[in-house]
Amino acid sequence: MSKHLPLSEAVLLWLEHARNLPPTPQAITDAALSVLPEWDALEEAVAAAAPRDEHPDLYAKVDGDWTPNYRTLLGESGLGEATRLIAQGATVPVPEVADSFVAFCTHPAPVPERWLLLNATFPHGTRIPLGRHTLQTFTLEELLQTVPMPALNGLKPDGLDLGLITGAPFLHVPDPDYVVTRRPTWFDFTGPRAEAQHWHALLPLMLWDSYLLRADSVFTVQRGRRFDLNPAAVPLTIRVYSDHYGGQEEVEVRDTGEFHVPATDLPALTAFCTAISAKIDAIMAGVTHKRRIPRLRARRLERAARHLLSAYQRTHADYGVWEVEADELHLDYVIALEALLISPNDDENEGIANNFRSRAAALFLTTAEQERTEALVRRAYKARSTYVHGDVIKDQTEQEKLKELRALRHLTLQVILRWLVLTPSGTDDLAPLLDAAAQGTGREQHIDRPLRAFFTATPPRSRPADITTA
Known part of the structure; x- marks a missing residue:
């Protein structure tokens, strides 16, 4: 000094x-x-x-x-x-x-970072690399180091209550090219929405558990200079506590949603995210001896992830979406599935629907799951055609539609995960292997064995019903 x-x-x-x-x-x-x-x-x-x-x-x-x-x-x-x-x-x-x-x-000027606040709960001390991103929960002391003049925290009546976000999960990533021209908001129309920009990091977390995970807000941080999270950007809920006198007290707390990770699951989550991030990186980098296929595979994965995330951001509860958007979310899930399962070699006029069903089913290891998957994909594709052709889906009640949408969301997660596990293994296109597996050829070598190996070594939170360790 x-x-x-x-x-x-x-x-x-x-x-x-x-x-x-x-x-x-x-x-x-x-x-x-x-x-x-x-x-x-x-x-x-x-x-x-x-x-x-x-x-x-x-x-x-x-x-x-x-x-x-x-x-x-x-x-x-x-x-x-x-x-x-x-x-x-x-x-x-x-x-x-x-x-x-x-x-x-x-001190040197800090590099700008983009921070995403997630509606989830992770253990204290969580720090998981996700490609260029990092998933991290911050202590109050760590948050204080990010704001200008930490000594003033708590003195400003309109200041951010750091206690509200202490322990909250953030995805942060350096963004040295980001130019801060105004206070960023969630609806910043100067570029793609945040879930689309940061899908590489969000996707492994979503594949770990089927409970809903969303980005509640996105903002810019220059540690020690800018901390642009507005208190209004933190979704709140009311929690009722009992006091010492037998009464009850209502307290506003951060809405943590349904995606909760206990401390006992943190090692498994870290291993899973590390494995999935590596597979995403391999696909996006195009690790193969040909040029056209890597670009195609990368576009397929990105497109599927973007549509999945778009549907997630508009799903407010496990069985809850706005009724007027239910058909659009249905379409998002079907597009995500088609992006991964329809081959560039398919005839545009013949067999696409059949290939779509059989390839989705071929990703599952038991007859029961294959039949369930094929039936769900058949209904989903029919509903998709009805919607895009301007008709109205009339044969479902609202409750039935929400139940079907939830089942389709879970299936989409499983298909993306299995596609990621199988696709980077030196194949130009996964479709021929799935077609052969549907006919009983090469199934054990190309589908069953790699899936069992992955789900045994780095399983998600819930082992799928068709996966056994035998």
Whole structure:
């Protein structure tokens, strides 16, 4: 700290002067723009401790000259908020604020990250690599290190309640090319929706357990500078607790949804996610001796994942979707299945529906599951045709439709998982192997044995009914 003592002293001098300022953001900005010796001394100290060639993010051009950017120094650092609190008469830990400001100016600018808040519960200390992403639950101390001016947390009446998201699961990924131009929101129409952008990391978690998993919000973090999660972006629910006097107290807590992972399952989840992420990476990288097929396989997987995620984001409970969207979700699941099971060599006019059914069934190891799968796919494909041709599905009640949609969701998860297990094994196209297996040829070698091996070594939470370890 002695190296940056002049900067620390300049901050302390400015904060001392803050007691004389009106407690409004505009007044504080005006003070920084006026000719105040305290602010001039602060800018000079910043320029000496953090020259522009080392910290260009701190500077802006004014009248042709590069000077420390007052918006950055006041806004992103948290110094403006500390100034306002002191002007209001609040008790602020001034030495900690000064230390944070010095670190803000002299440390390298953090790489922007995209963070997704999941509606799920994972054990404390969870940290699972998922390709470039990381699934992590954060302690309060760890979250404090991500926000500007940790010493101010809890002092701002409109600030984020970090206790609300302590222990919450986040998927985060570095995004060095992301340019922060405004506060990002869930409905940010400048690019694809978040579930589509981050399907590589979401898919392994969804394949682990059929309980619903969604991204509740997405935002930008520059650790120590920006923490753009708005409290309104955290879905809440009411939980009732009994008090010591026999009464009840209602408390707002984060809605954790239905996807819960106990600590005892964490090693198995980690192993499963590691295995599935490797298979996704292999397909997306196109590990094979031909060129066209890798691109096709990668597009197939991405398309299936996107449609699956699109349906998940609009499914609010195990048996719950908006009635007006039920048919569209049905179509999403069928498209996901078709993306993986229809071969580029299939005749467009003959046999596609039959191939679709038989290949889906061939992915299952017992006669009972094959028959159940074929019947479900037959009904799903018929409903899909009815919908896309503009007709109305009339032979199902709302309850029957929701039950069928749930069964189709579970089947889609199983087909994607089995396709992932089998496809990267050196084949150009899985369809011929599934067609042969449906005819009783090569089934044990190409289908049954690899599936049993995978489900034995790295099983999901629930072992499928057709998989035995024998």
